[in-house]
Amino acid sequence: MALFDDAYTADPHPVLARLRGSGPVHRVRSAAGIPFWLVTRWDEARQVLTDASLSKRQPVDQLPAPLRAALATQMLLRDPPDHTRLRRLVSAAFTGRRVQALEPEIVRITDRLLDGLATEAEPDLIGRFAVPLPFAVICELLGVPEEDRGPFRAWSDVIITGGSGPAGMAEAMAEIVAYFRDLIARKAARPAEDLLSALLDVLDDGDDLVGMALLLLVAGHETTANLIGNAVYLLSRWPDQRDRLRDDPDLLPALVEEVLRLASPAATSTYRVTTRPTTIGATTIPAGEQVLVSLLAVNRDPERFAAADTLDLERGDAGHLAFGHGVHFCLGAPLARLEARVALGRLLGRFPDLRPAVPAEDLRWRSGLLMHGLEALPVRLTGATGP
Structure with missing residues (x-):
């Protein structure tokens, strides 16, 4: 089955509901024709996200050397025990205290942006x-100086949107990897009160540091x-509900959790690869096959959530898988929740x-x-109040 065409992008939920209704696991193809297995029910998704026999390692041999080194060591693409060791070290630097200490700065940035909107x-x-x-x-958080943020933003936009095609994306990745290597060297010479300096105390491998910086940039940017x-x-x-x-x-906080469930900012999990024949539901997937969890589908599974297609701020039981589950549960989830609470609270206040300034059918979703x-x-900013 082919998915991810323009009609799917505009409204994926009817297609995913039909898939979910016919079974938990489906052999599908991406828009580029690449085959993989898609999991569409909540119970089976939890199985996939916790099954140690499904590997997160992905081939990077075809990438240029600087990118290969940085991505091959990225925590997201590692399995235990390497992942366990690296996550434990990073968690020691990426603490709840460090995240919470960002709140005044998040408020300041939010208010400045709202002034511009007005x-x-x-x-x-x-x-x-x-x-x-x-x-x-x-x-x-990372400690990127103000004067560096212009080109840094341009590179990150290319990487996140992919709008410049494979060649442009590879060039931007090479630029940002080189930038992070230079910034890490500067932090090593003159540590500061930022996460990158703290990571220097726990990670002694330059590629690990670059890989972690890239992960935080991409995972913590577009999803939020x-x-x-x-x-x-x-x-x-x-x-x-408004x-x-x-x-x-x-x-x-309930709004944030309901949005994570009902309109997951990540449509799917990242790839996992079966290392042996693996039975999910009634389907046995051969070794060497790629498996994805449709977060959009499993977070609306009616077997798990009552009135699953409805926004309900008093639902109470979150239970969504928008941040994953198991050992790869999103390390940045507390930061994303904090940013969303501050941003939405101050925006709506x-x-x-x-209100949206155009009809819903005129809005375009990212492919x-x-x-x-x-x-x-x-949007129309009617009913504005003072800052």
Whole structure:
């Protein structure tokens, strides 16, 4: 079965619901014709995400040497015990205290961006707010100096969007790898109060450091931007829930969890490869096959979630798999949740009647396998209050 065409990108949920209804595991092809197995039910997804016989290692032999070295050592593409060792070391630097200490800076960045929004008639919420916010936060977290952020932003945009094609993406990756190597050398000579300096104390391999910096940049950038944009989109579709949130701001954490479930900012998990014949549901997948979990499908599984296609701020039991599960559970989940709570709370507090400026059918969703978010979201800032 072929998926991921334009119709699927515009609205994947009817297709995924049909797949989920006919079984938990499906042999499909990407838009480029690459075959893999797609898991569409919650129970089987949990099995896949915790099965140690499914490897996260991916071939990187065809990549240029600098990229191969950085990606081959990236934590996301490692299995235990290497992954266990690396995650333990990184967790020692990426603490809850360090994340929580970012809140005042996240508030400052958010308010500055909202000031900019207020000067425009119908600003694009994605390009003017949802994307710049997590980018600025990740730069602050890693310790990227202000004067470096212009070219750094340009490289990261190419890597995340893939809009320049394979050659442009490879060039941007090479540039950003070279930049991180230089920045790491500067941090080694003059450590600062940032995550990259802290990682220097626990990681003694330069490729490990570059791989971790790349992972934090990509994983912590577009997913959070999608989370913010998807939240505003969903609230426009469920105005009753928006009214409840306005009446009770303490429901903001529940909103974040419901958006993660109902409109997962990552459409799928990253690839896993079977290292032996593996039975998922009633399907035995041969060794050497690639397996993906459809987060969009499993987070709306009606066997796990009542009224699964509905936004409900009082659902109570999160249980979603938007951040994965098991040993590869997203290390940056606390930061993403904090950014989303601050961004949405201050956005809706400043512009309580914010609405999309175009009909839902005119909005375009990003194409591609991994991410689920809007390309743009023009909004009307009616009912604005002071900063």
